[in-house]
Amino acid sequence: MAINGFRADGEVYRYNASALEGDVAIPDGSVTLDSLASGVIDDTLAVDGAAADAKATGDAITALNDRYSQLGCTYTLHTNTPTVKKESWKWNDGTLICAVRKVATVELSLQSGALYWTAYNSGEAWPIAFKTNPACTFNTTGQNGQGNCFVWGSTDASTTYVPDVFVGRGTSASATVCFNFIAIGRWK
Numbered sequence: 001m002a003i004n005g006f007r008a009d010g011e012v013y014r015y016n017a018s019a020l021e022g023d024v025a026i027p028d029g030s031v032t033l034d035s036l037a038s039g040v041i042d043d044t045l046a047v048d049g050a051a052a053d054a055k056a057t058g059d060a061i062t063a064l065n066d067r068y069s070q071l072g073c074t075y076t077l078h079t080n081t082p083t084v085k086k087e088s089w090k091w092n093d094g095t096l097i098c099a100v101r102k103v104a105t106v107e108l109s110l111q112s113g114a115l116y117w118t119a120y121n122s123g124e125a126w127p128i129a130f131k132t133n134p135a136c137t138f139n140t141t142g143q144n145g146q147g148n149c150f151v152w153g154s155t156d157a158s159t160t161y162v163p164d165v166f167v168g169r170g171t172s173a174s175a176t177v178c179f180n181f182i183a184i185g186r187w188k
Contacts, residue, residue, distance in 0.1 A: 078127035086127040096134070096187035098126040100162050105176045108149075108169060117168030119154060122179060130159040134185025138165060141178045149177050157183050 072092035079086040082103070089097040102124055108116040126134075136157035140149045149169045157163045162181045169175065 076127070084124065086124075088127045090128065090187055094131075094186050094188040096128060096130060096185055098128060098130075098134070098183050100124050100126065100181045101178060102162075102181075103176065103178045105174055106149075106167055107174045108167070108172055111172065114170055115168050116170065116172040117166055119164065120151075120167050120179070121164045122162045122181075124162045124181075125160050126162065126183060128187060130183065130185040131188060132186055133157055133159055134183035136163055136181060136183040138163070138179065138181045140167060140180070149175055151179065157181075159185075 074090045076088050076090070077086075078088065084103075085099075085101040087099045091097075100122070102122050104120070104122070106118050106120055108118055110117050134157050136153075138151055138153070140151045149167050151165045151167045153163055154166050155164045162183075165179070167175075167177060167179075
């Protein structure tokens with residue numbers, strides 16, 4: 001997770017969360033949080049206009065959206081549970097970016113040569129519907145030491161639902177996998 005910003009004097013700075021401890025004060029200027037920031041900052045994020053004890057998942061995100069709305073983007077955290085996270089970035093020019101992260105256990109029981117695989121349908125909808133079918137990318141990360149799997153598409157992304165995918169790896173077994181879907185399209 002990173003916090004990126006541009007100070008009023010034009011100097012660029014980047015905070016790496018793994019190096020941060022305690023409270024983080026953001027210098028005056030524009031600030032962006034990467035996609036992981038909204039769910040994992042547990043220390044205080046000081047933002048002009050936000051309460052001193054605001055967290056990144058609450059008042060600080062609202063303050064960032066209010067303070068930097070001149071960028072033409074509104075960030076929304078729609079769902080944030082241990083198994084599903086849905087986020088959107090809605091731009092005034094009509095651009096919409098949606099991200100869905102879902103942790104699921106899949107049974108890799110079908111075999112093609114040395115590959116064990118299965119089809120996967122997340123059953124998840126995008127947090128905001130797109131006007132036309134979006135461009136979508138996806139990947140997976142392993143969970144609980146079960147190793148990474150790889151994923152490839154089986155259907156196009158629709159205006160409302162995350163696409164179906166295939167997931168596989170070199171060993172047969174069930175695997176708990178974090179699926180990451182990102183789509184870019186239009187909302188108007």
